[in-house]
Amino acid sequence: MAVYTDVDDDALAQFLTEYNLGEVLSMKGIAEGVENSNFLLETTRGRFILTLFEKRVAEADLPFFIGLMDHLALAGLSCPTPIHGIDGRALRRLAGRPAVIVSFLTGMSPRRPTVKQCASVGTALAGLHEAGRGFALTRENALSLAGWRRLVADCVTRADSVRDGLGRTIADELAFLESHWPADLPRGVIHADLFTDNVFCIGDDVSGIIDFYFACNDFYAYDLAICLNAWCFEPDGAFNATKAMALSRGYTAARPLSVAEAAAVPVLARGAALRFLLTRLYDWLNQVPGALVRPKDPIEYLNKLRFHAQASGPETYGITSA
Numbered sequence: 001m002a003v004y005t006d007v008d009d010d011a012l013a014q015f016l017t018e019y020n021l022g023e024v025l026s027m028k029g030i031a032e033g034v035e036n037s038n039f040l041l042e043t044t045r046g047r048f049i050l051t052l053f054e055k056r057v058a059e060a061d062l063p064f065f066i067g068l069m070d071h072l073a074l075a076g077l078s079c080p081t082p083i084h085g086i087d088g089r090a091l092r093r094l095a096g097r098p099a100v101i102v103s104f105l106t107g108m109s110p111r112r113p114t115v116k117q118c119a120s121v122g123t124a125l126a127g128l129h130e131a132g133r134g135f136a137l138t139r140e141n142a143l144s145l146a147g148w149r150r151l152v153a154d155c156v157t158r159a160d161s162v163r164d165g166l167g168r169t170i171a172d173e174l175a176f177l178e179s180h181w182p183a184d185l186p187r188g189v190i191h192a193d194l195f196t197d198n199v200f201c202i203g204d205d206v207s208g209i210i211d212f213y214f215a216c217n218d219f220y221a222y223d224l225a226i227c228l229n230a231w232c233f234e235p236d237g238a239f240n241a242t243k244a245m246a247l248s249r250g251y252t253a254a255r256p257l258s259v260a261e262a263a264a265v266p267v268l269a270r271g272a273a274l275r276f277l278l279t280r281l282y283d284w285l286n287q288v289p290g291a292l293v294r295p296k297d298p299i300e301y302l303n304k305l306r307f308h309a310q311a312s313g314p315e316t317y318g319i320t321s322a
């Protein structure tokens, strides 16, 4: 996460009177992440994460995110559990922002995932999709085609200040995806941002998943495509087919893909690359003065987009259907 909003000691002390969490020992801003303000909170009852929801998070979506974490934890997924206050509510306000406290998970995010960690995240993703079944609330993906169109309109005229020709490439890509996006595939609750920094591992195994603030209802295979983008490229930009095969096999061993899902993976991977290119580009062009945040490189996702546009088919990603 990042820190956009500061919380003073008095406001925090007052806020914590609403919970049974004991006395504050310390609170530190967390520099990682880009979306919300996050703090590591230590009290006499343990360690917690305090999140203040910022810009891209609509308040109307918060009951979905918080209810989803409650649902997934109850279904046995290792994810943060919202801490409910004395009045039973998990969501309240602090420093003028909606705020929640969640349980702290142990583990390390892999900086450069191993093949075995890729296999494990594939299995964990399928487990997340399974655990999400039966969740009563729904949320459409605000960052699917219609959302991309809005982001393109916001960024396209300034895109060439980041890379010559980027505006044209983005406009062409959006047009391609609008005419090739699958109409219907198996769908349900997806994480939609399962990057390495949102996964904790102990050794080769995934030990926990965090950051459900992009979760929504969309195609399961799109979530797999997001993971292939985030986990299977090396720091020099090279696609690692061994990691992709491990990730895909980890997923399909737990949840086999239909023929239509498997065939759609290349275009879904292309869409996922455009989605992260656009949000990164938007953040790059609209930096918040004074915020503790490290904007992410949009060009990394331009390069991934180019890779997917050349992919020969689902076998590029080690994918076979059931």
Ligand SMILES: Nc1ncnc2c1ncn2[C@@H]1O[C@H](COP(=O)(O)OP(=O)(O)O)[C@@H](O)[C@H]1O
Residues within 6 Å of the ligand: 001, 002, 030, 032, 033, 034, 035, 036, 037, 038, 049, 080, 102, 103, 104, 105, 106, 197, 198, 210, 211, 212, 213
């Ligand atoms: N429940 C948690 N347990 C332990 N660490 C956490 C937890 N939630 C967040 N963090 C830490 O905060 C960082 C940012 O969290 P994240 O949810 O990814 O933020 P953002 O939504 O702003 O991107 C993580 O990389 C991790 O270090």
Ligand SMILES: N[C@@H](CCOP(=O)(O)O)C(=O)O
Residues within 6 Å of the ligand: 001, 032, 033, 034, 035, 193, 195, 197, 198, 211, 276, 279, 280, 296
């Ligand atoms: N994963 C996205 C940015 C969202 O940040 P996160 O910290 O919530 O994962 C990206 O890499 O562009």
